Amino acid sequence: MVLAYIAGFFILLFLILFIIDKRRVSNGIFLTFALFFTILAVAYGLMSTDSNLIALIVIGVFFLILALSPFLIIGLGIGLVYNGRLMVKREGRKIPNLLTLFVGIMILALIVLLILQITIFDSVWLSIFFTALFLILGYFSFLLISFLLSSYIYQYNRPRLKQDFIIVLGSGLIDGTRVPPLLASRLDRAMVFYYKQAAKKFAPQIIVSGGQGPNELVSEAFAMKNYLLDKGIPEEHVLMEDLSVNTLQNMRFSKTLMDDLKPKHRSIFVTNNFHLFRASLYARKAGLKSQGISSKTALYYLPNALMREFIAIIVMYKAWHITVTSLILLGMLALGIINISFG
Template identity: 45%
Template sequence: MTAFVVAAAFLLLFGIGVLRDRRRFGNAVYLGLAVTFLCLGLFAEIDAAPPGVAETVMVVVLLVLCLGPVVLAGLLCANGVKMVRKEGRHPSNLLSLLAGLGIYGLIGLMIVAVATRSRPLGIAVGTALVVMAYVSFLFVCFVGYAYLYGRMRVRRDAGFVVVLGSGLIGGTRVPPLLASRLERGREVYDALAARGGRPPVLIVSGGQGPDEGVPESHAMADYLVERGFPEDRIVREDRSETTEENMAFSKRLMDEMDPGARCVIVTNNFHAFRAALMARRAGVEGQVVGSPTAAYFWPTATIREFAAVFLHHGKVNLGICLILVLLGAAVGLAG
């Protein structure tokens, strides 16, 4: 019963957090804790379940614990190989492959620790598992809430649509990933314009990189105009080089045209939740929506997004990981 009470408390905190501001990582943690304690409560009550249910649940749990990491690592490795083949050997494209290999490495160390009955190695592996469990919990919270956030209804009181830029092909042409953002931005614009009254302004945001012939925002605007979008409803923000600058410089333009107006920010779906966190920090009043991304690209991109959020809260997260490591070392010294 206690677990259910705790779950209800965290669910209440989650609801309050969403009502106050959807764009908070704390909402993801509250939801994750609520689900965790709910599962613990249900597991504690499993003895009261009808005959056969408890045994089935135990078998499923054991299969997930034993085979889940192996299967997950295999899928991550396969995705990592595909990423390298399609996107090249840039370090950021290796994340899913490295994650899969890391899981296999930890499994191998567990087998060695059991086989050799080495206490120091067993403590080291146990400590690594606890740290991995903490990071994995936050990752599941991130992915789960990002999924929910991406499906929240788009507000209809926005005066601006901001489409975030990305790299160009050959320094001048819009690639498929950026095209999907622009098409999604156009959909949001049309939905807002259909409400009646003055149509929104669409801001294309992106500066000129060292290997680009034109600013990204200019290529984005040309892409839209060539497909019939009204040029007089487009504003180019052509100075930004990072997402943080996308937010800051776009906010300045919006404040100049209509101070206090809300906006809808468009990026790719894997980037939507982190972009929302950055928009909140930048003081931008708006919701972030995502456009479709190729399935093979999603795992590595999501890991990269989570790593950025994890490190943004580095003092807390790395501090907790350090405490867990020190506790493991203390257990080893005590023996």
């Protein structure tokens, strides 16, 4: 019964905060807690029944998951390595494209080191090191699950067709002048929304947001505007914000532009699905009430992109995560000293 109350508390907390503002990292954290305690409550409820068969099934499922966990982790490592190689083949040998490859290799290497530690090496400090490492990995795995849940739920945001502005977030250009497929998908998604609203006799203005990078011959906003004009969007409905160099500036500079044109406005922003949730955090940070809509991304690209987004969000709140990691390490160090002193 206690587990059910705890699950209900976290579900209620998540729903209240989600209704107030969908753009919170804490929403995913509370939803993860809610799902965890709900699963525990259901399992405990089934175990408490008079049916021995149901109790046996629950126990069997638990041990099956426990037995399969090592194979799932190994499979995850192999899958990430494969995805990393695919990214290099299709997107080029750039450091951001190697992320899943590096993480996959790291997972497999840790498995090998753990097996060696259990079977060959016998060191207290090595055991403490692995304990600290797995506690830290467990902490960040929990945050990763929370982030993925937040990102998934936010995909279903459906802003009303009563917007004054549509902000399209820029990305890099091909050959310094042309819109790549990733950015084209954002612009195409913006046009779908534009035409739906225009059909109701209230055409919004599209703000193309993106400055000129070091290897670009024109600003991203300029290339994006030309793309929209070529697709038939009227020039008077396209505004350029060509000074921003990151997502936060996209939001802040676009807000300044909108405030100047119409102080009381409604707006949405468009980006790819993997980037949508983090962009919403920056919109909130910039003081925008905008919610986001997303364009689709090639499936092979998603693991790497989501991992980059997760790391970027971790960096946004790095002071908190450094504190937690430091406490874990200090706790394990103290445990090691006590073990040696009294062992």
